[in-house]
Amino acid sequence: MDEPSRSLEKTVSGGVPGVDVPDRRGRTGLDRAGRDLTGNPGVRVREVELLSSSWYVLRKTTFDYRHRNGTWSTEERETYDRGNGATVLLYDAERATVLLTRQFRYPVYVNGHPDGLLLETAAGLLDDDDPETAIRREATEETGYDIGEVEHVFDVYMSPGSVTERVHFFAAPYSADRRTSEGGGLADDGEDIEVVELPFAKALDMIATGEIADAKTIMLLQWAALSGPFSGRGR
Structure with a gap:
């Protein structure tokens, strides 16, 4: 570059x-x-x-x-x-699990993160697509799951002091029968993404320990606990 x-x-x-x-x-x-x-x-x-x-x-x-x-x-x-983006929390309400990704982020690595490998919800830039189309594309590329109905959660300016990006937040159920590939992102774009399935309760605990430190992921996990698919279940 x-x-x-x-x-x-x-x-x-x-x-x-x-x-x-x-x-x-x-x-x-x-x-x-x-x-x-x-x-x-x-x-x-x-x-x-x-x-x-x-x-x-x-x-x-x-x-x-x-x-x-x-x-x-x-x-x-x-x-x-850098354009606007979209992110989605993939969840299995019956099994009480969520599907996240892990990938290397140099900006956090150079700013104190131990190894730069962040656990995140699937996400990407809109490019020329509308938010829902974009997040369906990104979910399939990154996780390998073809998601069905999606729920729009909210839209957020993530760093309004200097970055213009607005991120569209979604949630969607996933299940084994909708997996179409191994995921991992696009190799041609240099993506090397690990798909990580976690119990929802463990994911929440990982916010407190700092193992999950990505803002969009924390926001969606807390939404899921407060008013989303896992609300009212206790811990």
């Missing part, structure tokens, strides 16, 4: 990739995001600078902000745009 500092080098024709000439993913106009926002009259976007479009998009936006006391200030924010 290109280094971010190289992604904005001008081409021979003088254009900037991602701005006025296509970047490596064929995109242009990436410096226009946010300029047409009108929903909040207390925010006036002044300038959007594209910092990187090596794969996802990093921008620096300068805007005027009106505070609650009526005064205005000029602010700068960097935002990281």
Whole structure:
């Protein structure tokens, strides 16, 4: 992958990739995001600078902000745009189990996680699909299960201080007769995913011990205990 500092080098024709000439993913106009926002009259976007479009998009936006006391200030924010995503908790209510994945996450490894291997609910980016279509695709690719009816749980901005991503949360039952492959993700995308089945009670305990430290997974497990398929069962 290109280094971010190289992604904005001008081409021979003088254009900037991602701005006025296509970047490596064929995109242009990436410096226009946010300029047409009108929903909040207390925010006036002044300038959007594209910092990187090596794969996802990093921008620096300068805007005027009106505070609650009526005064205005000029602010700068960097935002990281990787698209929106979806995640699903696969559960077997009869057997009281959940189906998770384990995969290496370098960002957590470099920030204190012992080995970078996180237990997570199946998840992925929407790309050009709607959320339900995307999560069906990701569940099959990662776990090998073709899921049936899905329940929409909620939509969440996971890191609103800097990341634009909104994640759509779902839950769906799974059963052995709906397994179509070994799962494991797409090898062509460098994915190396282990499928992990756990008793639901153990998964909850693993939140307290830190063995499950992924935010979306914790949120779905706690939802399942409070108002989802395992609510009212006790421990």
